[in-house]
Amino acid sequence: MSSVDSNLNAWERDYSIRGRLWGGGVRGIPHLSDGTSVLELGCGDGKTLAGMPCSWKIAALDVSPQALRLTRRMLPDIRLILADAALLPFREESFDAVFAFHVTGHLRLQGREALAREVARVLVPGGKLFFRDFGTEDMRMGQGEAVEESTYLRGAGILTHYFTEVEAELLFCDLLPISVGTHRWKLRVKGKEMARAEVEAVFQKDRSHEVL
Numbered sequence: 001m002s003s004v005d006s007n008l009n010a011w012e013r014d015y016s017i018r019g020r021l022w023g024g025g026v027r028g029i030p031h032l033s034d035g036t037s038v039l040e041l042g043c044g045d046g047k048t049l050a051g052m053p054c055s056w057k058i059a060a061l062d063v064s065p066q067a068l069r070l071t072r073r074m075l076p077d078i079r080l081i082l083a084d085a086a087l088l089p090f091r092e093e094s095f096d097a098v099f100a101f102h103v104t105g106h107l108r109l110q111g112r113e114a115l116a117r118e119v120a121r122v123l124v125p126g127g128k129l130f131f132r133d134f135g136t137e138d139m140r141m142g143q144g145e146a147v148e149e150s151t152y153l154r155g156a157g158i159l160t161h162y163f164t165e166v167e168a169e170l171l172f173c174d175l176l177p178i179s180v181g182t183h184r185w186k187l188r189v190k191g192k193e194m195a196r197a198e199v200e201a202v203f204q205k206d207r208s209h210e211v212l
Helices: 006-018 066-073 109-122 165-171
Strands: 035-040 057-064 078-082 094-101 123-134 145-146 151-153 157-159 176-189 193-205
Touching: 006 035, 006 066, 035 109, 057 066, 066 078, 094 109, 109 123, 157 176, 165 176, 165 193
Parallel strands: 035 057, 035 094, 057 078, 094 123
Antiparallel strands: 123 193, 145 151, 151 157, 176 193
């Protein structure tokens, strides 16, 4: 069964009303070899995709048709797919790298666990997952209606889960953690500095899964 909850329709409404939601570039896109097969989960309006080299073989998906339309206007040559990140329409061992930037946290626990299993399934042995999502130290932690532990539904209908480093490791337990940490920065809101935090990690699929 698809893990797409009704709250995710809020993204479709947001993209339909507000257009491109995210400006600026994405920091820290990793260096990968030319020809690397890459999958981005929850590509949104294409902010992360815009920073990826054209030498990669890229596929990207999102549950919002409007988000994909916005991405198509900006990046007409990218392979875009309307699909659920927790129920991937790809064969096993299809990608060298998967990007999951601020998508896992918009699912409930069952969906997050399904996404983690799917990522492990579609990665080749030795393939890597690049993960980012908001951490429990973030200023928005606790805002909205609590629906699960560290998971809140805000006024616009957007579901957000806030991670700890340990939780991220446990979620992607089928992969080997290469690096797990928290990126912290300050955001000035109405003259006051507020704490932002996101857990970021790199995981790798064990090469022992290779068929000899």
